[in-house]
Amino acid sequence: MPVNPPTLADVAERAGVSRQTVSNALNNPHLLRPETLERVRAVVDELGYSPNRAARNLRTRHSHLVGLRFTPAQEGTANALMDRFLHKLVATSALHGYHVLLFSDDDTEPLQAYDDLLRSTAVDAFVVTDTYLGAPQAAFLTQQRAPFVAFGRPWEDPSATHAWVDVDGAAGTALATDHLLDRGHTRVAWIGWRKDLFIGEDRRSGWVRAMRARGLPTTGLASRVEDTVASGREAAAVLLAEAAPTAFVCASDTLAMGVLQLLAERGLVAGRDVAVVGFDDSQVAQVVPGGLTSVRPPLEQVAVEVVTALRRVLSTPPRANTGVLLSPTLEVRGSG
C-alpha cells in the first residue's frame, strides 16, 4: 500500500507556521504575506502535499462530486448521446473542482439510488438526464430539496422551477426540413415516435412548421412507430407506397437507418433517388456508406451550460436558474 501522504500538519511544521496558515495559503492566499505564502507553497511542492478530500469534505460539508445515473445505449440502435455529453461534462466540471460520480439504479426502485447518495451526502448535486415521460426524478429531487440540473425540459410540468438545459428539437427538424425543401423537395415525410413522447412531438412540430411555412401539406406524410431500425424500415415502406414522398425526416438516426435499409433493398440510392435526414448525428450517421445527413445536437454546449447551472444552484445563496434551450445544427452528408 502507498505510504501515508503528508498532511497539513506536516507542511505546517516544515514551513514553521501553523496549520491554519497552510490552510489559508491554499484556500485564501490573499490573507498571507507574500513571503509567507511563497515559503508555504515551496513546502507544499516539496512534499507533494494535496489536501485530504475526506477531511475537507467532512469539514465543509461538500463532496465536490456530481452524481449522474449512467444508462447504456441500447444495442441495435444508433443512440449514443451520452458519450460526447459525458466527456464534456467531466472536463468542464473538473475546471471548477468537481468530479462526476456514476451510478446505476437497482432496477427495483429507481429513486433509491438517488436517495442513498443524497442521504449519505456522497454528492453535492445531480445531473438528471432521463427526463422521459413520467420520470419521477425531477419531482423527487425538488421535493428533497436536492440541488440538480436536468438535461431535458420539464415537459410534464411547465410550472417546474428547477434548472434545465435542453436541445431545441423542433428547431432541428425545421432546419432539416427547410434544407430538403430548399433542395426542391415538396413531399417530405416524417417518421417519428409515439404521440405520448414529448421529445418526439417536439421534433415532429418542427417538420410541421417548416412544411406549413411553405404552404405544403403534411396529411398522410407522417408515421409514428417505435424507435427501432425495423420500425423505420416498415414505416418507410408504407409511406412510399401510400404517399410517394421524395424525402424523409426522421426523429432519430435509428429510424433513418431503417429507411436507408429499405432503400438499399429496393436498389434505390439515398440522396439521389430519395433523401433521408436523421437526428442525433451518431457515429452511425458519420460512417455509414454514403453518409447520413443528420441533425446534430450541441451536446458539448449542453454540458457546459449544465455545469454553469450547477454552479449557480450550488452557490450560496443559490442563484435563480432559467431554462436554457440550445439550437442544433445540420450535418449534411450524402443522404440528402
Added chain:
Amino acid sequence: MPVNPPTLADVAERAGVSRQTVSNALNNPHLLRPETLERVRAVVDELGYSPNRAARNLRTRHSHLVGLRFTPAQEGTANALMDRFLHKLVATSALHGYHVLLFSDDDTEPLQAYDDLLRSTAVDAFVVTDTYLGAPQAAFLTQQRAPFVAFGRPWEDPSATHAWVDVDGAAGTALATDHLLDRGHTRVAWIGWRKDLFIGEDRRSGWVRAMRARGLPTTGLASRVEDTVASGREAAAVLLAEAAPTAFVCASDTLAMGVLQLLAERGLVAGRDVAVVGFDDSQVAQVVPGGLTSVRPPLEQVAVEVVTALRRVLSTPPRANTGVLLSPTLEVRGSG
C-alpha cells in the same frame, strides 16, 4: 438547501443506546443482542439514516471510489467500447459498495490527474483503460504503489505484475477468419493498423494463424493503415486490385465500414460479392444496412472481471492477481 440529515448521534439518542452501538449495528451486527439490533434498525429506518460518507471515509481511509479516466469515442469512427464496458463496471462496482469517479486529463500532463486524485486520497483505486503503446499509467501507478486494474495487457512489459483483464484479439480474428474459410473463401485479406500497435498485431496474428492452419498463403493479402474509414476504403481498393481477395477481415469496424463504402461505390454487395468482417460489434455494425459481421468483445464480462480483480487488489492483505484473458464471439450478419 436540504435539511441536515440525521447523524449517528441522533439515532443513538432516539434508540437509547450509545453511538458506538449504532455503528456496530451497521458494521458488525453480530455483536449486538438481537433485540437491541432490531430496535436500532427500526430507528435507522424511521429517521432514514445513512452514514455520512465523508466522515466514514476520513475515519476508514477509504473513499469507496474507483477512478476512471474517461476519453470520448473519436468522431467519425465506429469505436464506442466504453459505453457497454462502463455501464457494467458501474453496476458491478455498486454491488460491492463502490462508485465510479470519472475524470479527464488536463491535456498537458497525462499523469497529473492520476497523481492528484491519489494524493488527495479521492479514490481507492483506478481502472486503467488506455494501455496503448507507451502509455505510462501502469508504470506510474505501480511505482506509486497505487492499487489499479488494467483493461489491456502489459504488452510492453511482460514482467509487469499488476492485475489486468483483456480480450483475446487473436482468438477473435481467428474466429472470424475460420468462419470465412468455412464458407469457402480462400483468399481472405487483412486490413489492420501500424506495426507498432500491439493490439493490432495481436489481432493480425489470429488471421495469420487461421490462414496457415489451412495451408493458405497470406503474402500480399495484408495491409496496414490508420484507423479511419477513408483508410479502410483505400486499403480495400488496393488489395482488390492487387490480390483479388474474396473476403476481408478488419482490425476494427471503422476499417470495415471503409470496405463497405468501397463496395457500395462499385456496386458490389457485401456478403454476396465480397465478405467483410469487422471488430468491436459497434452500433454501426448492428444497424448498417445489410448488417456488418463483427467480432464482439465480451465487455460486460471484462467489467465483471475488473471488479473482481479490484476487490482482490483492495483486500487486506492484497491478494495476488493473474491476468485474465477473455474470448470474444462472432456476430454474424449480412456482410459475411
Added chain:
DNA sequence: TTGAAAGCGCTAACAC
C-alpha cells in the same frame, strides 16, 4: 454485549 475516549485531517470562528 455495550459504553467512553480518542482521533482521522481539515477549516470556521475567533483571539492575538
Added chain:
DNA sequence: GTGTTAGCGCTTTCAA
C-alpha cells in the same frame, strides 16, 4: 497576518 481552539461524523481501541 498569524495562531489557537473547536468540532465536522464516524470508527477503532479499550474498559466496563
